[in-house]
Every structure is written in C-alpha cells, then in structure tokens.
Amino acid sequence: MARRLPSLHGLRAFEAAARQLSFTRAAEELNVTQSAVSHQIRALEEQMGVALFRRVPQGLLLTEAGQLLLPAVRDAFDRLAVGVERVREHEASGTLTVSVSPYFAGRWLMPRIGRFRALHPGIELRISANPLYVDFTRETDIDLAVRHGLGTWDGLHAVRFLDDQVFPVCSPALRPPLETPEDLRHHALLNDEMHHYWDAWLAGAGLTGLAPSAGLRLTDIGLAIQCAIAGQGVAMARASLIEEELAAGTLIRPFALSIPADFGIYAVCPEAMADRPKIAAFRDWLIAEGRNDQPVLS
Amino acid sequence: MARRLPSLHGLRAFEAAARQLSFTRAAEELNVTQSAVSHQIRALEEQMGVALFRRVPQGLLLTEAGQLLLPAVRDAFDRLAVGVERVREHEASGTLTVSVSPYFAGRWLMPRIGRFRALHPGIELRISANPLYVDFTRETDIDLAVRHGLGTWDGLHAVRFLDDQVFPVCSPALRPPLETPEDLRHHALLNDEMHHYWDAWLAGAGLTGLAPSAGLRLTDIGLAIQCAIAGQGVAMARASLIEEELAAGTLIRPFALSIPADFGIYAVCPEAMADRPKIAAFRDWLIAEGRNDQPVLS
C-alpha cells in the first residue's frame, strides 16, 4: 500500500454505521457497544482528517467525504465476506476420510450415514474400516477416526459422542439357560476389549470368584458378539451397539442389571485439524446422532 | 455480514504475504516483525479452518484455499486504499482560508505564495489580512492563522516556522546619522510589538538609560516600519521581514549587532483541525519555506 490505511476496525465500523445510519444499530450488528462505534468513528475521522458523518437530531447523515468513501469501503467488505465464505464452503466440501472399526461401522454408523449425507451433500465420505487405532502421523489421509476408550490420547482432539449402559448378552439357545447371575459359572465370559466391565458387573450382581475366560482372547468386539450368537459364551455389550441383535432375537439380555460405561466412543483427529470445516461438520453430526439415539436406560 | 469475518489484521497480513510470498518481506512492508506476520497467518488459518500457505524450503506457496481467497482479499484492500486516498486527496483540495497580518502578508507571504500554488493547484487560497489575532471560536471560516509570539495559546495547535535574528533599522536619511550605538540617544526608539527586544539589544550594545519611546505606541509593525522609512525613528526588525527594504535601500541596518528572537512566527489552528489535509499541506509548506529562506546570520 502506497500509504498507510487507517484503522481497519474503524473502516468496518464506518461501513456498518453508514449502511444503518445509526451508531447504535451498527454496534448491535458488530456485537460491540454504541460507545465502541462512536470512539471508532471519531478515531477514523481523525485519521482521515475529515468528518464522515453529520450528527443531526433526525439521525446520522453522511458528509460529502463520507459519501465519497462509502462505495469503496462497502465493496471492500462485501468482497472480503464473499471471498472468506467461498473458502469456508469449499473447505466444507470435498472428501472426508473416516476410520472406524468394522463392528462400529456395521452396527452404528452405516445405519445412520444416510442422514449425514442428506445434511452435507457436498461432502464425499470415505469410510475406512480398520479394527486398529489409526496412527495419524503415518496415515495422513485419514481425517477423523472413531475410537473406544477414555479419550486421553496425546496430541489428539477427542470428543466423546456416545455414552452407554453395559450389560451381558447371550444366545437364546445357550444351554444351560441363564436363570440367575449365579448360572454364569457354567459358561465362558467372553474376553474382548470389553472385559474390564465384567469385574464391575459381577460385583454389582453379588458374584465372586468369576472372571472373563483367560483361555480365549478376542481382539475384536464383533468376533465376541458372533461367538455369543453361536452359543459359545456370554459377551458384555454396549446398549447402543447391540440393538440390532436384540431386536432380531439373535441375542437376548438375560439380566436387567447394567452398569455405566467408563469407556466412551470418541471422535478423534489431530489437534491441528480439529477446526477444519469438514471434520467439524462430521464431528458435530456424530454428537447430534449420539444425543438423539441415547439408549433407554434400564 | 452474514457471518463473522476473521481478523482484518490477519487478512491484511495474508494479502501482503501472498503478494510477496514471504513472511519476512510482508512484515517489512507492514512495519511489523516477521514473528507478528507468522502469528497472524497462523491465527487466520485457524479461524478459516484451513491452511493458506505451504511452507517449503524454496519459500512460500499458496495452497488451493489460499489461491481461492487471495483475489477477493487483494481486491478488497486495493478498493480500500483507493477509496481512502480519494477522500484524502479530495480533502486536500478546495478552499483554504488563511488569516495573516497585512504586514506579514506583504513582506513575506505574498512574495512566496506562487510556490505554494504551484505545489497545490487543487487548493484555493483565501488570504484574510487581519492585524489582530483571529478568534477561531467566532470566525469559524478561518482555517489557519499566522501569529507572532511564543506559541502558548490554549486550545490551539501552533507550529513555529520562522526563527530570526532581530536588529535595529532606520532610514539612510536619518539625522544626525547613527555612527555608534551611543548615537541612538538622539532618536526615537519606535515602540511596537517588537519593543521588548530593545532592552536585550541595548544591553548587548552596552547602553544603559535608553528605552523605547513611551509617547508613541504603534499597534502594527508595518506602521513602525513606515515611520522608520520616513526618518521618524529607529525600528526593531526581524531579518526575514525586512529584506525587501534593505535591498531597496529605503532602510539600512546601522549596526552589525543582532539578537535571536524569542518570539517566533507561528502557524496556528484549532487542535481538532490540525490533521486536516489542506491545513497540514499549508503548514508543511510554511515550514519548508521558513527553512529554505533562513536569513544569513551576522
């Protein structure tokens, strides 16, 4: 710039005041006090070396200098607004790559994904089914991941969007049938990443001397659920992820007792990308879906 | 604006950095540190939710988003600069009303005014010859005045633009002629607003018991000079305001001794108008002329 511009905030205040012909209404639009606009305009007039407004009892009028200045300033701020919005819209469209476990994808995400796509037709989703935690430093094409845990991952922005009650589930064909919690002694308590809930649940049921089966370790919740459907044992399940099987009758919930899950389901991404519009849009959608579909607590 | 703009200072930093493809050069242009630009761009990228630059070893590159944003921001700041400059130029033209004493107008201002008009053809000057101090609160059409004094006028912006040596002048036809300062005893020491210099000059000349004539008080320096030309006495004169008479021989300088003037010649206007472009332009010109025509010191 050949010559120093006056205060940009002052020019913004000028534009709003000139359009509204009121410091008070301009202040409301800019979310500042009337006093702030008055000070801004005064400072701008000093910097410009000329009055821009005439304060008359009927209201504000632009002076000749103010009328001369307004078109350029209005254009400028309009151009800024258009340009900024275009970039934001552009950034809120394009491809979003989400990494989720196949189990979570099948049980929770895919049945709902249509609603996201309806809300954000401009965002092209790419779902990467991956049972393992994604390493964002190596897989840089992943924008966001869904993780199960406590949310304390260094360098990652994590938002918990699903809270659940947790309870045992089993096949209705399981033999001998589970009449009381004591009957669990006759069956394998399936040992997956939900295993730590057994201790709390069994204590709640008044049972001692029982623990998840040590002989069989399942790395994937989906496998554990399939074992339970096959009558091979009893699995611990989160309410929001077992609705389908309970509704279909392939699994039943033998006891009413449930406990709150300390592990949550989190939307996770690198801290530096948390504000990216696409990522924020998806995360916000997950949060809304998690709130809408809160399981009915027993 | 439908949506809050990001930081205007950030956008300004972005425009400069994008044009220069360098934070360091952008900082120099904006008169801030490289660190300030770096912080600004980082904050802007967070507010926009997208990277605008790629930092590569060869220098900066604009990302796709940055390329999308730049035209609108560049246009906007160009429009602001043009609009602001147009108003400033417009304000630096038009009519400027200057109040000066007739004496000062004749002896100093008018012989030089052509140079001002050549520099500022867009400013129409109106010279108001007024031997008295102008009261800006009553004569609101006066933009600027020239005053002789110490510059301590309340509520007024005063800039001293003429400093002078002061010395006695008289008609070459004065009788008896002035051979030594002692000969001043035979003549009237003319009493105008320059009268207070007599004490200091006479003391410097080693004379005691002499003072400006009490019987004749002249309210205007011009009158005193005319009296001196008529041989009616000896006047005290400022070097820069007596050149014409000395050159023409209508007055002579009988002694080499001179003293510095404590009173200066000031450009004066109301504080609140000091920054008006027309007024600033004229004042700056007076300062430049005062510097250029510094009298040769004896």
Next chain:
DNA sequence: AGCCTGCATGAGTTGAACTCATGCGGATGA
C-alpha cells in the same frame, strides 16, 4: 417539565496484536 433516544466522552479494562528471544529445518559454500 419530564422522559426517552442516540451520540459523545473520559476512565478503566481487555485481549488482539505486537516484540523479543530463540529454536528448527533446509540450502549453500568451504
């Protein structure tokens, strides 16, 4: 005359914008 509205202003506060100091990475030249 009293009340209301909107702008003006001084005093004090706040936080965006800045500087300072320093670190890091990459290019270059010896």
Next chain:
DNA sequence: TCATCCGCATGAGTTCAACTCATGCAGGCT
C-alpha cells in the same frame, strides 16, 4: 561433512487499539 545463513515457528512477555462502563448532553415528544 560441517558451519553458516535464511526464513518460518513458537512461547513468553509487553503494548496499546479496541473495547466496556458510566454518565452527560442535546433534541424530540408527550
């Protein structure tokens, strides 16, 4: 290969532009 240079990044601390708060004033209206 190493030392040096350059330019961007960053955290800590500082500065002052921008803001709020409180209040005053002028003019219009009832």
